[in-house]
Amino acid sequence: MTTRRKFIQGAAVAAPAAALAAPAVAQSTIKWRMQTYAGASLAAEVIEPAIKMFNQIAGDRMQIELFYADQLVPTGELFQAMQRGTIDAVQSDDDSMASPTEVTVFGGYFPFGSRYSLDVPVLFNQYGLNEIWDEEYSKVGVKHISAGAWDPCHFATKDPINSLADLKGKRIFTFPTAGRFLTQFGVVPVNLPWEDIEVAMQTGELDGIAWSGITEDYTVGWADVTNYFLTNNISGAWAGSFFANMERWNELPEDLQTLFRVCCDQSHYYRQWWYWGGEAKLRTQGDKLKLTTIPDEEWATVEAAAQDFWEEIAAESDVKRRVVDIFKKYNEDMVKAGRPYRYG
Template identity: 60%
Template structure:
């Protein structure tokens, strides 16, 4: 069929144009609707509510804002969903989607877990941790170790505060350590037990009450910044300036299936949030360690350096014991030796005599 009438052709085209324009206008005017609900994750940290504000919550808030509705991470604090000792298994089982913790107290089933948290005298300063992981090969070793574990992907390790004693009794000699009941990490406690320290494990929220009732004599868990932040400075009286390690090494873990299901841009965004958390802690802890020593709420005590050196020498023997547990552990110990030797050779400000 043909349309011979020119007028009819013009009317037809005119009407068709109006309909098309109207349809386009209707399409442009329609509100934007997301195709699906946001991805939701549950992340549990090792930290209690007050500490989590600084060690993870700020970066998760930034992530949620930057994700712009595509993804939301719900944050849970220490023991809120699962006990700390079951944290790794919970990520593996998919009970929670992600975790922030050290390998040691989360009971990660890898040989390198002993180097998480506070491996005795492995570091002197907070910057030692990222230097070891990014420039001395620990990152690749951690990737290798966790690649052998089904269901969990290790993403990153960063540094926290040093590890000092905060106690109700003064410590001015190695002998004063004998019989002290302290809340501490598995490997750190294992090392300090040879000096008479009694490691105690209990839920995070029970630490302060246990010190008040005399069940605990204190903590060997953190630096002075954390003691003030979480309220432990209100229940202990003394702070030993000799650290058993210069920085806590903490990691981020995710459920592998959930991680692989994320689009690449959200994976990158999450890694950036982790890095922002690492950076914030570096300056927050560093500034706080000096600030709270100077404020004088806790009385500072010290073990003389010649006597403290005996503890450092014991750490060297402890390193050899750990190295004998697996070839990979031996490799980590060799890296720690190499790194510390390089720092000592470099001299101040890397190491002081």
């Protein structure tokens, strides 16, 4: 198992490279440190291109040094580090970084909150989630910059999953809220540093992973230590965001704020097509994972349980009720709209 000390030692070597070959800068250059919740192999796809673009355009006015999962602080401490200014900006979902807001439970993979990746930006930009996220993070001194979608959440496992019974007792690395939901089906959620997952699968500490779609399974090496991929998912798209320390954000000139937003949007767009195409290609052409499926009639019981879970969450606070009501309204609208928005 990779130890924290060895990993941090490696980070000390990797950090300059993570700065993305930033040009020599003047002493007055604004410098930010940003940490993503993605490990190095995944970050190369989902965040490095956007930060490289920002640094190239901003030049000696501003440079962002990018760090990978757990390099500066553990992922679960990202929010606190950003809030106090140890880190200037973060790319993560609310759930993984243990945000102390009322909306945290909806970040990452909220069970069956979305069916497709386009659902997430529509929920935020057209159904009111942006306003709620802005309110909640403003209360705690953090700027919520923008939200976007990543891949769906599937199981990749050592043993085949062909029924709900096959999930019982399985030790699964997954997101906090997804784990909370899945326990009713016998899943045992396990929390480990991202970089330790591959080794944990090899040593038997884990039976599987429910943290991504098949694109990430191949990209980060998990397809090399698992054998099966369950085509049923518990969420059609991850929901994550870019955040910044509020004070540092307010210090930026308006044009640099705009540039940062544009680069975030570029990152969101890249993930839309990279995941959408990758999921289909690797299901049909991938040679490492065998596909399995739980029958629709049996999986319908999981979807029904999600509705009860939504109500359980909504009962916890007025803000959570507002968000759940938006999810319900949105999904009702999609069903009424019919194909291609919803089938059946």
